[in-house]
Amino acid sequence: MALKIQMFLFVVLAGVSIMFAVLTYNVTNNLLAFLFAILSMLFAIIAFSTKYYTYLYMPALKMRKGTIVLNSAEPFILSPSGTSVVVREEDGIYASSFVTIPLYRSGTEMSDAEKLDMAKLFSRVLTVTKNTVKIASQVYIVNKDDYIARIRQKLDESEAKLRSIPAEPGNEKARTRAEGEMTMWHNLLNNVSSSKSEAMVSYAMVSAFGTNDEEASAIAYQRAEEIASGISAILGISAYVAHGDEILDFVQPDRSVPAETVNELIRQKSMQEGL
């Protein structure tokens, strides 16, 4: 459909360009001929640009405040089964499923022959399916948001506990104990959030086209299962189709940089710089 629209637009715009060029032969006024020539060339450029930019033309006509809106909705929805992400495009529905590749072998523990074999196996992994497939290795920051939140909660509790003990004679021991506890949580918070921890994961992604969500999801899942089996057999590992939350780690860029973890890092950096 998109190809037909592109071709239609090109033919119309190239036609207009040629029409203006023909008009330059039929007018006697030089200035008018010159204007037609400019219009003809402008349309020739616009016609050629349809080769790459047809998808921008219609949204550009509705542009507001200098922003071309291609899609104002969420980029995808997670299928009810949790096995794929569903994207609604103009020509239909695409669903994508993901295969986690738990590959823990390191080059440092391989002989030269094993390294060569590994490279050959990787070439074979790419030909595991007749469908288009994406294979990715992702380095991400480990999400310590929950851990940091728990430590913060403990720190708040220990501070409240210290405040609840009046500074009176006889309470020294209890106050020292509460102060020690508070310092411990404080140090732990600083320690945990002072550095980032990175991890790496590899995955394969495959998509399927369908007329509705269920159809596309089912085909994508089937293809992902086929890829998981193929990769498992080639690499001798247990690749599996990712579900639910795990998929979001692959597709959402903000999941690779967890907000709370990064906020804490920024806070500490600002404190160190004396801001």
Place this chain on the structure above:
Amino acid sequence: MDEQTIMYLGFSAISIFMLFIGGSNFGPFAILVDVIALATVAMILTLNYADFMLFPAVMSMLGIKVMLSKNDTVPKEQNRVVRYTNGLYYATGYLTANIYKYVFHEEAIVQSDDQIMIEAPGKWERIVMNIDFPFKFNVISNPKDIQKYREDLEGRRGFYEFQISKESQRENPSAMTLQELQRKMNVLQARIDRISSGELPLNSIMYIETTAVGVSDKAAADALTMQLSRLETMFSSMDMAVTRVAGREVHTLYKFNYMLYENQLMQKLFDLQS
């Protein structure tokens, strides 16, 4: 150049050609029309071969942003995708990273390439160890039409055979030319043999994606530029061409996070790439 490009260039050139030959219609403006026509030709060729330079320049000049989806916007520079969420700005940028000689080992006829393959895992691990920000290395592969590919290879092999026989029949055949033709034919034969043994011929796109975070759009953009430069430096040790992606490819690569087109449409993208 594929048929579609020839058609586009041909039709776009008709009007320009007509303006060139109709110089007498423009009187005193004739030279000006010729100059503008030449500029139009240059612009069309730039659009065809280097639109990644023209498109960001035009969008930047006009100050136009592109909203790809809710919260995801490509700023006027057209070189990153910015997401605002949880009170932070996440800027995602892309680098091309073609590692053909590493991945397609069987394509390499020269034996000395083995050493490159042996060193590759170590280099990759050193890169991963030394980078302390998130990044993703992506390889998208798409199978080619085997029949068409095989016919193309056989056609080219036939052409080389003809050239070899023509060279051999000369009075003083050049040994170097014969050797070169024979080498080219052996490469083609190796590919034909691989297809015959059941391997799939593939198209591939390889790229690196990285996300930087900041408390403002500018902070995130600066951090992203720094990250991309570091990735360029680190991956240069693998002897590969690494270039920052800008323009419409940013829109396409963003989409590849969530979906891949069916084979036919993907093939069209590869045709455009080539």
